[in-house]
């Protein structure tokens with residue numbers, strides 16, 4: 001069935017994304033952050049995150065105000081922070097990897113960054129080589145690099161890092177909820193994602209799935225007050241779902257509904273299938289229309305795809321953007337310096353028919369403006 005949006009347009013962006021009416025309807029009431037009913041909702045969310053991630057009580061979940069970057073900063077700052085013996089390795093192949101290095105730099109945290117080009121995956125041998133620096137205690141990388149949509153090989157990367165006994169931090173912002181991740185068996189110590197990506201909630205907070213053993217010795221280690229992950233966890237545990245500072249109540253209510261919706265869809269596996277089907281259809285359809293994928297299809301995530309411009313002197317991204325927006329789709333510019341590209345995300349409350357409709361419009365655009 002064709003998707004009838006109850007918004008002006010559908011978002012083909014990597015978050016915020018199109019949410020369902022059901023999720024948005026959950027925001028129509030106001031809640032008191034101190035009230036036990038509300039705190040119960042927070043606890044339900046924290047439990048539910050562990051449940052959908054299929055992780056044991058060796059893990060806990062911490063909710064953190066702000067967008068995804070705030071939670072990344074809170075993990076880096078709390079895990080390394082004041083510890084003078086800690087050193088972070090950041091492995092990068094895009095903008096979000098570079099952001100982790102910036103966070104470390106800004107906080108004067110000892111770190112080394114290694115990178116590969118944006119259309120290449122991070123390889124275990126690159127990490128192995130960088131880990132010859134014996135001072136490194138922590139490693140961070142991005143699972144799905146939203147800059148391009150490339151998917152880094154999580155299993156083999158986690159293996160080399162954990163075999164060497166390092167604390168492992170994974171930015172799974174744009175993958176958690178949309179791609180199954182075996183967090184516990186991979187030995188991930190801190191995994192970060194946010195409310196407005198594959199769980200399909202609205203923006204307002206992020207969350208961390210943390211191995212309790214790696215978390216519990218971090219008291220007083222953060223150099224930031226508001227972004228102290230340990231203090232946030234301690235407060236949520238001690239007071240049963242209380243955030244330290246004002247919590248984004250409406251976003252929290254929407255998120256609980258989004259988690260229920262995810263369960264109704266059949267969980268992460270089912271959502272992964274829906275995203276994958278849409279992404280494959282989108283990538284082949286766009287290629288047929290003259291927009292090649294920037295990243296090798298073999299490395300592609302089912303989340304967001306980078307397309308090269310149509311090879312025509314009349315093509316303009318601004319025109320394509322305006323044309324599609326008028327017809328109910330908002331697309332996303334590229335973030336690459338080396339190539340003329342734009343991006344189409346396919347996460348959110350979208351279905352295959354939406355992708356088919358979009359491809360029809362791109363075909364029409366080619367006729368008038370290509």
Ligand SMILES: *Cc1c(COP(=O)(O)O)cnc(C)c1O
Nearest residue numbers: 067068069096142146171173174
């Ligand atoms: C969205 C995203 C972030 C966080 O970005 P914010 O704008 O702070 O929400 C971090 N890493 C990746 C890979 C992302 O996709």
